[in-house]
Amino acid sequence: MDLSNVRAWTRELWDALPLDGGKVIDATVGNGYDTVYLAGRVGEKGTVWGFDVQEQALEAAKQQLRGAGLLDRCRLIKDSHENVDLYVSEPVDGVMFNLGWLPGTEHVVTTQAPSTIKAVNKCLRLLKKGGLMTVCVYPGHPEGEKEKVALLAWAEALDDTAFDARVTAYLNITKRPPLLIAVARRK
Numbered sequence: 315m316d317l318s319n320v321r322a323w324t325r326e327l328w329d330a331l332p333l334d335g336g337k338v339i340d341a342t343v344g345n346g347y348d349t350v351y352l353a354g355r356v357g358e359k360g361t362v363w364g365f366d367v368q369e370q371a372l373e374a375a376k377q378q379l380r381g382a383g384l385l386d387r388c389r390l391i392k393d394s395h396e397n398v399d400l401y402v403s404e405p406v407d408g409v410m411f412n413l414g415w416l417p418g419t420e421h422v423v424t425t426q427a428p429s430t431i432k433a434v435n436k437c438l439r440l441l442k443k444g445g446l447m448t449v450c451v452y453p454g455h456p457e458g459e460k461e462k463v464a465l466l467a468w469a470e471a472l473d474d475t476a477f478d479a480r481v482t483a484y485l486n487i488t489k490r491p492p493l494l495i496a497v498a499r500r501k
């Protein structure tokens with residue numbers, strides 16, 4: 315068992331979600347590792363909408379997807395995830411957020427609490443019954459700390475008759491460890 319990073323925790327949840335022929339949103343495409351995973355899971359009849367604000371990220375993801383023969387089922391969109399409703403109107407099986415900046419860059423462009431909160435709210439409205447939303451949060455930098463505070467308050471306030479919200483956090487790492495927020499729609 316690998317508990318050494320939050321993405322491994324995320325994959326455990328996603329691996330348990332039936333997705334063949336499904337529709338999902340990758341809200342933070344980055345270099346496309348998660349997009350490739352999602353595109354593989356939805357199969358040839360499925361759809362992945364992928365959002366990122368950086369052309370560089372979308373290009374890297376496109377190359378990966380093309381190399382894996384998965385590009386045809388993906389719609390890569392250069393826009394902020396807070397505008398998800400301009401592009402996606404159908405109910406979706408899952409939404410994945412992996413917050414922060416593009417690995418390997420100067421850390422200039424990062425996700426930010428106000429737009430992240432708008433995006434999770436809009437994505438939750440699109441989530442089907444039984445659907446899953448995961449958010450990996452990295453409070454080790456100032457914007458990430460703001461996102462952590464805002465997202466925990468947001469998740470705590472969700473209607474408990476419609477959603478189950480859970481947080482998975484490290485107990486033994488002292489330097490602002492990452493955490494995973496997962497929300498499932500019950501009805």
Ligand SMILES: C[S@@+](CC[C@H](N)C(=O)[O-])C[C@H]1O[C@@H](n2cnc3c(N)ncnc32)[C@H](O)[C@@H]1O
Pocket residue numbers: 341342343344345346347348349365366367368371393394395396412413414415416417423424425426429
């Ligand atoms: C940690 S990376 C994502 C990693 C990615 N999931 C992967 O598998 O490689 C975070 C990404 O979020 C993007 N981002 C920042 N603000 C955004 C926004 N408002 N909407 C969508 N993407 C955003 C960044 O450009 C960056 O590429």
